[in-house]
Amino acid sequence: MLSEHSKQLLAERLTHYPPNEKASAVIYACYLAQADSPTHSITQQAAREIAEVLEMDPTEVQGVIGFYSLLFEEPMGKYVIHFCNDLPCALRGADRFYEFVRARLGIEDGETTPDGLFTIEHAMCIGACHRAPCMQVNLEFQEFLTEEKFDRIIELLRAGEPLRANMADAEPLSAAAPL
């Protein structure tokens, strides 16, 4: 179910596209549904609702969700960690670092911790190769990782603290990410 707030945001977003091109907002609508869900996943019911608002076929919406790697049908952790181990990062030690990450969280690639807090997935290049090792936590960049820094991030997230405001190279706080 889309929240009232999300419905309002979606209605505003539709003003960006020609009146008969509502489907253009489908990715945005899926992000809203994910943000509304405690497990970042788009239920079949939410997909049907999106289809209705955007005048699409429900199977088309399902197809879109299946196509893009940042849209999820299955329940995910509260924090989805995309760790980059693509070639440029690997040349700076990302593969080894990813071994440490998995050992630290006690889970393998693609898994979620039993407490439902963290899902880790390896990522293709996320555009931060010059700051390797790097990852995104719910799409928020975390770069120049060290083992200490990674532990601090996990500690903050476990305590429910925002990352931006607390990390050494703090950047302005962003509003809740769509993931």
Add this chain to the structure above:
Amino acid sequence: MVKHILLQNRDIPNIDRLDVYEQHGGWETWRKAVTEMQPQAIADTVKASGLRGRGGAGFPTGVKWGFLPKGVFPRYMVVNADESEPGTFKDREIMEGNPHLFLEGTALSTYAIQSNAAYIYVRGEYYDVIRCLEQAIADAKARGYLGQNLFGTSYSLEIYVHSGAGAYICGEETALLNSLEGQLGQPRLKPPFPAAVGLYGKPTIINNVETLANVQPIIANGADWYRQWGTERSPGIKIFCLSGNIKRPGNYELPLATTFRELIEVHGGGTLDGAPIKAILPAGASAPIMAATDQVLDTPMDYESVPSVGSQLGSASMIILSQNDDVPLAAAKMVRFFRHESCGKCTPCREGTYWAQKVLDRIVAGQGTPEDITLVENIANQMVGRCFCPLGEFSTSPMLFTIKHFRDEFLAQTASTRPRRAWREVVPLRIEPTLATKER
């Protein structure tokens, strides 16, 4: 170059803020254009500057704009901010650090093609960048640079940000259009080309972020000014992304036709591990790998010279490997990327990348045979010329050219049963580019 033209954030603190950008003459070119210049005059200046597309193909921007059918409206400007090629992070710094320069360039270009709407398609992972752009657009709108009846004229312009959701193929322009329309991000058959039938079936120009950022300084300073850098056929400046085994990775804004050696040794500080440089991937995973011979190192990086030594300039995302780095492992990584990103629309690419990855994984695991090397080449050769879009063709580069230039390494690997270990430990260095006075 002392001062940056595109990466002004390196020289001017807080240039991402509208008030600071205005203090440095920001949006004035735009005001002048809308109130005093004809759209065609802007298009003519861009054409005369010789600016070529920075998204990869290097097609002359002014020529592309000329392909729009006369008198057909509405038409759209679509900005390609999908930046997903491994090793590419230049558009991110342009948009995060210099959003107003980029937006002013986009506005000028949209006006030049007589359109009233631009969509910026940003990869979903760049969520922070999207927020940054949305803020900058809201600020520019509040100051009357965007919106209805600009500066009291009849011209109106809206710029919208549109988020993708994780798919490299959406960087291909027709897949991008499908994605923007709410369909699966799979390529369309060409022709018709987007200039004739593009977004919502209307004439559409698609340009890269860096391309359009260049339009602002070109209109502000003129075509001749821009041509003081680079060569006759590759004029101007380019942002080179340097990554991999290199001391100072990062973005470097330099004249086109700067040599590989200058970028890597002078600006990049040489390899990270101090070993001699072995290979260069000049355009991420998509163009052929080059052995770093003296001839290659002394080659100017422009759209004509790089092909003359067997590769492409592409988006100029340089990934560096030293003598300590393993080419078969690099090949396996790159093919893994393409297998993951294949959109699945056509069989040669979907199946070819799948099988090539399996075989390469076997080789780097120490379980391959010399026949497996030939097998990878055969798979690639069956794909060449048969894929529906360039992604499939790109994917054959890491299969064919890694083997062509480094066959001995593959043979040594198949002769041994020792699996290739992951690369070095993390390098705990935090070195920013020397030119970075402020890098966000």
